[in-house]
Amino acid sequence: MSVTIKDVARIAGVSPSTVSRVISNHPRISRATADKVRKIMSDLDYHPNIMAQSLVSKTTNTIAIILPRPAEELFLNLFFAEVIRGIVSQTSKAGYDLLMTSGSSQREEVEAITRLVRGRRIDGVLLLHSRNNDPLIAFLREENFPFVLIGRSPDDQEVLSVDTDNVQASYDAVMHLVMQRHERIGFVNGPPNLTVSQDRMAGYRKALQEQGLEGKPEWIVEGEFLQESGYRAMSFLMNLSERPTALVVTDDVVTFGVLRGLIELGYKVPEDIALVSFNNIALAEMSTPPISSIDIGIYQLGYTASHALLASIQNEGEGKKRVIIPHRLVVRESSLQK
Amino acid sequence: MSVTIKDVARIAGVSPSTVSRVISNHPRISRATADKVRKIMSDLDYHPNIMAQSLVSKTTNTIAIILPRPAEELFLNLFFAEVIRGIVSQTSKAGYDLLMTSGSSQREEVEAITRLVRGRRIDGVLLLHSRNNDPLIAFLREENFPFVLIGRSPDDQEVLSVDTDNVQASYDAVMHLVMQRHERIGFVNGPPNLTVSQDRMAGYRKALQEQGLEGKPEWIVEGEFLQESGYRAMSFLMNLSERPTALVVTDDVVTFGVLRGLIELGYKVPEDIALVSFNNIALAEMSTPPISSIDIGIYQLGYTASHALLASIQNEGEGKKRVIIPHRLVVRESSLQK
DNA sequence: CTGAAAGCGCTAACAA
DNA sequence: TTGTTAGCGCTTTCAG
Numbered sequence: 001m002s003v004t005i006k007d008v009a010r011i012a013g014v015s016p017s018t019v020s021r022v023i024s025n026h027p028r029i030s031r032a033t034a035d036k037v038r039k040i041m042s043d044l045d046y047h048p049n050i051m052a053q054s055l056v057s058k059t060t061n062t063i064a065i066i067l068p069r070p071a072e073e074l075f076l077n078l079f080f081a082e083v084i085r086g087i088v089s090q091t092s093k094a095g096y097d098l099l100m101t102s103g104s105s106q107r108e109e110v111e112a113i114t115r116l117v118r119g120r121r122i123d124g125v126l127l128l129h130s131r132n133n134d135p136l137i138a139f140l141r142e143e144n145f146p147f148v149l150i151g152r153s154p155d156d157q158e159v160l161s162v163d164t165d166n167v168q169a170s171y172d173a174v175m176h177l178v179m180q181r182h183e184r185i186g187f188v189n190g191p192p193n194l195t196v197s198q199d200r201m202a203g204y205r206k207a208l209q210e211q212g213l214e215g216k217p218e219w220i221v222e223g224e225f226l227q228e229s230g231y232r233a234m235s236f237l238m239n240l241s242e243r244p245t246a247l248v249v250t251d252d253v254v255t256f257g258v259l260r261g262l263i264e265l266g267y268k269v270p271e272d273i274a275l276v277s278f279n280n281i282a283l284a285e286m287s288t289p290p291i292s293s294i295d296i297g298i299y300q301l302g303y304t305a306s307h308a309l310l311a312s313i314q315n316e317g318e319g320k321k322r323v324i325i326p327h328r329l330v331v332r333e334s335s336l337q338k
Numbered sequence: 339m340s341v342t343i344k345d346v347a348r349i350a351g352v353s354p355s356t357v358s359r360v361i362s363n364h365p366r367i368s369r370a371t372a373d374k375v376r377k378i379m380s381d382l383d384y385h386p387n388i389m390a391q392s393l394v395s396k397t398t399n400t401i402a403i404i405l406p407r408p409a410e411e412l413f414l415n416l417f418f419a420e421v422i423r424g425i426v427s428q429t430s431k432a433g434y435d436l437l438m439t440s441g442s443s444q445r446e447e448v449e450a451i452t453r454l455v456r457g458r459r460i461d462g463v464l465l466l467h468s469r470n471n472d473p474l475i476a477f478l479r480e481e482n483f484p485f486v487l488i489g490r491s492p493d494d495q496e497v498l499s500v501d502t503d504n505v506q507a508s509y510d511a512v513m514h515l516v517m518q519r520h521e522r523i524g525f526v527n528g529p530p531n532l533t534v535s536q537d538r539m540a541g542y543r544k545a546l547q548e549q550g551l552e553g554k555p556e557w558i559v560e561g562e563f564l565q566e567s568g569y570r571a572m573s574f575l576m577n578l579s580e581r582p583t584a585l586v587v588t589d590d591v592v593t594f595g596v597l598r599g600l601i602e603l604g605y606k607v608p609e610d611i612a613l614v615s616f617n618n619i620a621l622a623e624m625s626t627p628p629i630s631s632i633d634i635g636i637y638q639l640g641y642t643a644s645h646a647l648l649a650s651i652q653n654e655g656e657g658k659k660r661v662i663i664p665h666r667l668v669v670r671e672s673s674l675q676k
Numbered sequence: 677c678t679g680a681a682a683g684c685g686c687t688a689a690c691a692a
Numbered sequence: 693t694t695g696t697t698a699g700c701g702c703t704t705t706c707a708g
Contacts (some may be wrong), residue, residue, distance in 0.1 A: 002456065004684095010659060015696075017686095017687075017688080020687055020688085029693070033694080046454065047453055047457045048456065048457060048685080049393070049457055050457040050459040050685070051389045051393045051458060052451075052686040052700090053687080054389040055684090055685080055687095056688085057686085058700080060389065062437075067423070075459035076354075078416065078419070080419050081418050084405065088439075088440045089404050092439065092440050092441075092450070097459075099400075099435050099436065099438075099440055100435070101426075102437055103430075115385055118340065120387050120389060121389065121435075205682080226620075227623075227624045256624040256625075257624050259624070263626055283621065284563055285598075286594040286595050286597070287598075288625075289624045290598075310679075342700095342702085343701065343702060344701080352679085353678065354679090354701090355678075355702095356677090356678060356679075358702065358704085361702090361703095362703080367678080368678090371677080371678080386701085387700085389701080389702095390700070390703090391702060392684095393685065393701080394683080394684045395684090395703070408693090458685095
């Protein structure tokens, strides 16, 4: 079969434990033996069996994430790829691997994670979002298993998390529209059970209230992170007798749908209605008109969360409970009065 | 620590090997014992240690993919998320996990895969693309390690692969433009070292030739799978003394850049210039104008490749060497003469 | 149908 | 500084 530590030991004329020590850079090993062993290892093209290492060391150098389920969180198509890039760039620098799993229901997700956690397959978990009464968070806390949430846990302040200040971001979006002299501002939001949606709603409400602006309930549309959601929202919103003159939209992809809907209905952006949205995906800049968007630093979210998770695995505690990645509004044509 | 097979055995009053047999649904085990043991397992919330299982079974129920590196293959932002979804839906159905790794250079990629393969960490590898003289393919072949390529290997016919017929797809795109009475057709392609780019170029050339159409070299622009590439290509193409009246673009994201470039230069699509592209991402439909695009079935590519890989892992050979996922042109406004 | 025992490849006391 | 030994948790002959 494949070459083992024993083969190396035999050929180098040392004991297996010596080889093991060389592998792990044990300090108390003579320079000469180390070099000799290393030479043999590379001659034989030896690579340690990772499973065997894990079995005894009780650590896997692997963290897991759960692939978002379709539909409900499909916005993650873009968010997802970017956040993954951030995560992997951090983990691979630290010598960790990333395991991806999925479940087609909430229950299956918990089962999958249970299998990995109890099966000692992974050292930590990265959660890409949270909702009210999230059973995954409950499970991980109960197991006292290292995990970091990208987002905010509504039920539990003690959860390690890396997040955007979505209340503030949403507030900022509204204020930008207010500065452009808009007074009737609507909101196209995502699924209301997600924490991110709740926070952005709160920021929107806060801004309206502080500015003494009227907020008609029918100006708020809740949907999914899909372009169709934005598209459909327009046929509803633009049929109101009293229409908003500006919209905050919770995701750029949704904004693409919004734009398409408006164009088909014969409206112009920003003349008839101004738009600001979130995430600042690369395509936002290439849209017609280019979309004003709040850049939440998706890559940074992934990178930082991953870093925090590894720290928590290695230090058993310590560290800030909650890290906020700063956001910034990138103003483009879609929200500018001519 | 955590509950092991011995704990279960002791409490159930049987031997560890009996418990092991229950876990693996060994046939020669009495119904009564099996039920008893299963009950205890669930009472104790026992989950087998996956590393220990792997160590002895020499199989990991895990396959790996390599995260594409930035820039060069960034188009995979969208392709990537979709293909992953296809892969995971297949693997998780079959009880496999997906491991993601990355390298910031070609050499690092090979190192990462070497570590996983020789370290017996994974059972197979899924490659998301190929280029000429791909060292990863060379390594995997040499190790005789199961892998499936999404794409086509230019150097090696024997590689298991799942692919689009890119020559034909590109040919179809050109022919669609020909049907719309275009005679001056340009091509905005991706990185020329990728097989996919080479194949699409071949299809483009073949169609022009068959139709006896002139193909000016300056109508072909090679770039990356980025919107900027498309954007930049336009300032070049539209400054030519003799301009094309239609373009085939290798990716929808690039097309967004192309559109933006054209609009800023004051051209209208499709009146001044018609566009057809590839991939049919969800946003293609929401663009202004909506983009005609060849749907290559990205999810299906991932799903099928993953299936083929698992089959190859389990059957040691057999099966078709090369599977083609059918494509279809979705015609929208960007390519229609009014 | 079930148990005892050996061993997968590696690490980590404990000795030397 | 290095070797010996005893496992990590599981599977799998081989006996019974």
